[in-house]
Amino acid sequence: MNIAIFTNNYLPNPYGVTTSIESFRKEFKKRGHTVYVFAPVNKGYKDRNKNVFRYPSLDIKYKIKFPLPIPYSRKMDKIIEKLDLDIIHAQHPNLLGSVAMKWARRKNIPLVFTWHATYDQYTHYVPLIPKKIAINWIMKSAVRYANRANKIIVPTEAVRRVIKNWGAVNKNIETIPTGVDETMFLNPNSEKIRESLRITKDKKIILSISRLAEEKNLIFLIKEVVKVLKNNGR
Numbered sequence: 001m002n003i004a005i006f007t008n009n010y011l012p013n014p015y016g017v018t019t020s021i022e023s024f025r026k027e028f029k030k031r032g033h034t035v036y037v038f039a040p041v042n043k044g045y046k047d048r049n050k051n052v053f054r055y056p057s058l059d060i061k062y063k064i065k066f067p068l069p070i071p072y073s074r075k076m077d078k079i080i081e082k083l084d085l086d087i088i089h090a091q092h093p094n095l096l097g098s099v100a101m102k103w104a105r106r107k108n109i110p111l112v113f114t115w116h117a118t119y120d121q122y123t124h125y126v127p128l129i130p131k132k133i134a135i136n137w138i139m140k141s142a143v144r145y146a147n148r149a150n151k152i153i154v155p156t157e158a159v160r161r162v163i164k165n166w167g168a169v170n171k172n173i174e175t176i177p178t179g180v181d182e183t184m185f186l187n188p189n190s191e192k193i194r195e196s197l198r199i200t201k202d203k204k205i206i207l208s209i210s211r212l213a214e215e216k217n218l219i220f221l222i223k224e225v226v227k228v229l230k231n232n233g234r
Contacts, residue, residue: 002084003028003035006100007091008069010039011047015211016178017091017116020155023179036083038076038096040069053079055096064213071099085109091116093145101148113149115142118162121215143167 005025009017025035037049040057047054055076057067080103089112090100097113104111119142123134143166146152151172154160160173190205199205206225210216 001033001086003033003087003089004038004080004083004085004100004103005035005089005091006038006096008040008095008097009066009091010037010042010052012042012045013066020114020116020178021091023181026181027179036085038080038099040067040096042067055099064211069095071095087112089114090145090149093119093142097145101145104150110150111148112151112153113146114153114155115146115159115163116155117215118159139166146170 005021007017007021009015010021011018021037025037028035035051037052039052039054041054042057043059053076055069055071055073057069060066060068076099085103085107087110088100088104088107090097091114093113093115101111119138120135123129123131123138126134143163146163146168147170149170149172151174152163152168152170153174153176154163155175155177157175160175163173193199193205194201208218208221210218212218
């Protein structure tokens, strides 16, 4: 199959959506499929993959460095028009997600939409607009988009429950966890971590890996760990 992925977030950003896309893209390629990725320009970054095409973008640096794609490009339109695509996979309900919807309809091919996260947790990145208004808009926008897609993919059952509570009525929802490249975890050496952080062998290590961002709820995690430690006499 010829698959087109449209995403507002891609390499070199090391975020979850990027990881998910690359995980699936590499596996699709192994199985003989051709994958085209349409993403925003990331200033100073050059793609090694000839099947990656970049939309113009605005270099946003509010709270986080993030190129915001401009979903209009005659150059991209000409490229997509010539591609013999079998399916389009949108990673977001807005911006390049809108482009994905447009081309799926124009080419009369299925549109798959991966609902990656609970978007209401990300509204603090939107400046000037009151939080309640931003949350209401993104919820309605995402649900409307999801209900128009041919299929919705969610990474966990928890996300499935959330989007149904929000109003998603699309019957074609499937839970597909993001794959893990097991080769990255071959021959682990926990002693190196202990040595570098000077943690003795009799101490337990609790590890959380994520961005230091509000939506990751790290403050909540720390507070709960403190409670556990207090309850266990630590």
